[in-house]
Amino acid sequence: MRPLAERLGHGPDARLLIINCDDLGSSHAANVGVYQALREGVGTSASLMVPCPWARDAAARYRGEDIGVHLTLNAEHDLYRWGPITHGPSLLDGDGGFPRTREDLWEHADVDEVRRECRAQIERAILWGFDVSHLDSHLGSMELRPEFFDVYLELAVDFRLPLRLGSASTERLVGFPFRRLAEEEGVVSPDHFVAVRTAGRRRAIERAIEELQPGVTEVHLSPALDSGELRAMSPDWPARVDDHDLVTSADSTLAALAARSGAVLVGYRDLRQLQRS
């Protein structure tokens, strides 16, 4: 198959960049931060966490931006909690909310309940008025285990949506050919995914953009407003505030870097249009 960049109408050496903002709906701070990143910053798409307390607020603020569903089966914070909208017993930890870790989820979740919950999340987003642009998953829970990936791919096929997938290097690590499986079903995905951890996040993102490869690269950030709510939620709040600075500030390093490496900013809608054509 022809390279994705070419199928999107660009030259063979073109460097396309999706700057995705995760965790929309997770908190008030994220809702304000993500929409600012899309409207005033260089964010090109975002991902909504439907089961979270602030998801309805995110829907009320929606004005047609490029937003997909961040399929959510974990609630990772110790002191701030949410749970499944379908109430599947195998999706709960002892607390009445989602489990905190992917490992706990992978060990206990029933695949039928996972399928029902994820489908409900997508349908709920559509019901709320979102023109859903793609699917990805919170903490990568759907992407890295074969039985969860099967559901993830099935939903992408059913709703005709592009998927976030790990890079080829991740594929070799997890031991099943998720990129080939998606391609066989005609599901479109960015060529490269820059997964960065909290520590050294800004530097890692900057380096990834400096060294941008030909093709479509997705970088993800979790921008959020600095607030008491955010600071109480999670010890990783400084990284979220830094992401917000990085993607929104007027003298955005990210925008300058992207321009310097000749990157063309695209959203997931471009990929969805290709997949549906």
Next chain:
Amino acid sequence: MRPLAERLGHGPDARLLIINCDDLGSSHAANVGVYQALREGVGTSASLMVPCPWARDAAARYRGEDIGVHLTLNAEHDLYRWGPITHGPSLLDGDGGFPRTREDLWEHADVDEVRRECRAQIERAILWGFDVSHLDSHLGSMELRPEFFDVYLELAVDFRLPLRLGSASTERLVGFPFRRLAEEEGVVSPDHFVAVRTAGRRRAIERAIEELQPGVTEVHLSPALDSGELRAMSPDWPARVDDHDLVTSADSTLAALAARSGAVLVGYRDLRQLQRS
């Protein structure tokens, strides 16, 4: 039976005042506001909403204050949501959370699921380390309908806890003798309850304290920090911020008023001690 004030060791004309802070756990703003009211202000007890997103955070901040369980079967905000910890289907609205209104709850909830959810909320608070001082209910959902009141009273008996009850005037309105029923079971309650609506809240509270009757009066407030989170939650945010000022500020009108009407500040623990003696 001897009047409550006397049974608490005061004279027959004594005016005792409980200043209760509701909605602990409902938001970050409420958690900060309620603990400030108890620690720096004149709040004498508070009520925890166990199923809310910020309840675990409220538990982490707990240092032995006089806190009861605010039994919660509604999520009244349009854009900020929570749901039951026992996931009883009859306790959900179409959204996957609690219904927004008491009327919706009263129409659809199965009493066995109500009992299971309320019991789980109390047990969860105990598990989290709260020395639960009393029971009351969010929006008065448990107090004003006979079949819900039966559960409310049963839990007060089982856990040997005092109850918030409406005043005698409310009893006449709702048409069943909840005060007599509680008394017959040996459950202790304040003599008077000052229920005030948002509009004119401060003035109504001030008047109630100026005209304080002999016996034990409970006034309830919903103090919360002024923040973006609070403002986005609900159009009633100014009343919550005003409650916070009223109960916490150094020149607290409430403290001055209480002193002027000769009120003795007490908590629900005083009532619990009496009930258990």
